[in-house]
Each structure stands twice: as C-alpha cells, then as structure tokens.
Amino acid sequence: xxxxxISYVGKRMKEIRLSKELKLVEVATKxxxxxxxxxxxxxxxxxxxxxxxxxxxxxxxxxxxxxFEAMNHPVNSPFYALIKKKDYLxxxxxxxxxxxxxxxxxxxxxxxxxxxxxxxxxxxAKREMVTTDGMEFIYLxxxxxxxxxxxxxITMEEGDSLFFDGRVPHxxxxxxxxxxxxxxxxxxxxx
Numbered sequence: 030x031x032x033x034x035i036s037y038v039g040k041r042m043k044e045i046r047l048s049k050e051l052k053l054v055e056v057a058t059k060x061x062x063x064x065x066x067x068x069x070x071x072x073x074x075x076x077x078x079x080x081x082x083x084x085x086x087x088x089x090x091x092x093x094x095x096x097f098e099a100m101n102h103p104v105n106s107p108f109y110a111l112i113k114k115k116d117y118l119x120x121x122x123x124x125x126x127x128x129x130x131x132x133x134x135x136x137x138x139x140x141x142x143x144x145x146x147x148x149x150x151x152x153x154a155k156r157e158m159v160t161t162d163g164m165e166f167i168y169l170x171x172x173x174x175x176x177x178x179x180x181x182x183i184t185m186e187e188g189d190s191l192f193f194d195g196r197v198p199h200x201x202x203x204x205x206x207x208x209x210x211x212x213x214x215x216x217x218x219x220x
Contacts, residue, residue, distance in 0.1 A: 043071040060088035127154025144215040161195030163217035172209030
C-alpha cells in the first residue's frame with residue numbers, strides 16, 4: 030500500500046463508522062482486532078495488513094469495491110497492495126504428492142471467500158480428482174500441464190488462463206520434467 034493511501038484508508042474507515050453511528054469497540058470486536066489497533070489505523074498511525082484491512086471493511090458492512098471507489102488515484106500514484114514472496118504461507122490441502130500450495134491472500138466476505146494461492150506442481154504429482162464449492166481461475170505462470178475437467182482434458186502452456194466451475198471434478202496433471210508454477214484464485218461460496 031503506498032504512503033498516500035494509508036491516510037485515506039484510515040480516514041475512510043472512520044468516516045463510514047461515524048456515518049453508520051458505530052462505536053469503535055463494535056467494529057473492532059466484529060473485525061477481531063483490538064480497539065487500540067483500529068484507532069491507530071483510523072488516525073493514520075499504523076498500516077493494516079491486508080487480512081486486517083478486509084476484516085475491518087467487512088465489519089463496517091462495506092464491500093471492498095465500494096470502500097475504495099471514492100479514492101481518487103492520481104495516474105502516477107495508484108492504490109496497490111504488495112505481498113512479498115517471503116510472506117506466502119505453506120498450506121496443506123487434499124492428500125497428495127507433489128502439490129505444494131502457498132497462500133498469498135485470503136479473505137471471507139458475507140457471500141464468498143476469496144483465496145489466492147501459488148501452486149508448485151511437481152512432475153508426475155499424484156492426487157485424486159477434487160471438487161471445490163465455488164469458481165476457480167488459474168494462470169499458468171510457468172510449465173505445461175493438462176487440466177482434467179470432468180471428462181474433458183485441456184492442455185495448458187505458460188501464460189494460459191482457465192476459469193471454471195469448481196463443482197465439476199478436476200485435476201491438474203504435470204507430465205513434463207519441470208515443476209509448473211500456477212496462480213490459483215478461488216471464489217468460494219459461503220453457505
């Protein structure tokens with residue numbers, strides 16, 4: 030997040046909170062942060078992490094798009110969020126061999142959960158077909174894979190993207206000799 034937008038984020042949070050006549054402690058409790066942290070963010074004294082930022086926006090009853098819509102971005106100074114590779118967290122998913130997932134960003138909203146993960150798919154990785162209760166978008170950053178989607182097999186090369194209904198059984202297959210790097214974006218339906 031660049032410095033000019035830090036003060037905007039806190040001011041915008043406070044503006045929304047006051048307009049909805051919410052107490053600082055109410056929003057902090059709902060967002061699972063301390064009252065002191067929320068106060069420091071609102072006053073531009075600290076920078077919230079992305080999970081905290083999205084938790085507070087959700088606690089305010091706002092959609093992220095609406096929250097940031099009022100932000101005027103000079104062409105040379107856009108709003109951004111940088112997540113360093115060193116901050117990616119390893120996560121375990123289904124029983125598998127050669128499927129190494131790393132969480133980049135994850136947040137739940139009232140109707141859906143957004144997850145962005147990096148998958149390092151080893152050659153000849155093994156796993157059964159899976160389903161996901163949501164939509165998936167994958168971007169093949171490097172390598173070549175086959176993507177089994179129901180009864181259809183799709184060959185993907187570096188730079189290709191695929192968007193599909195995750196409720197259809199699917200499986201990534203790497204038959205090459207190189208590890209494939211895949212950005213996976215999940216839009217999971219909250220029940």
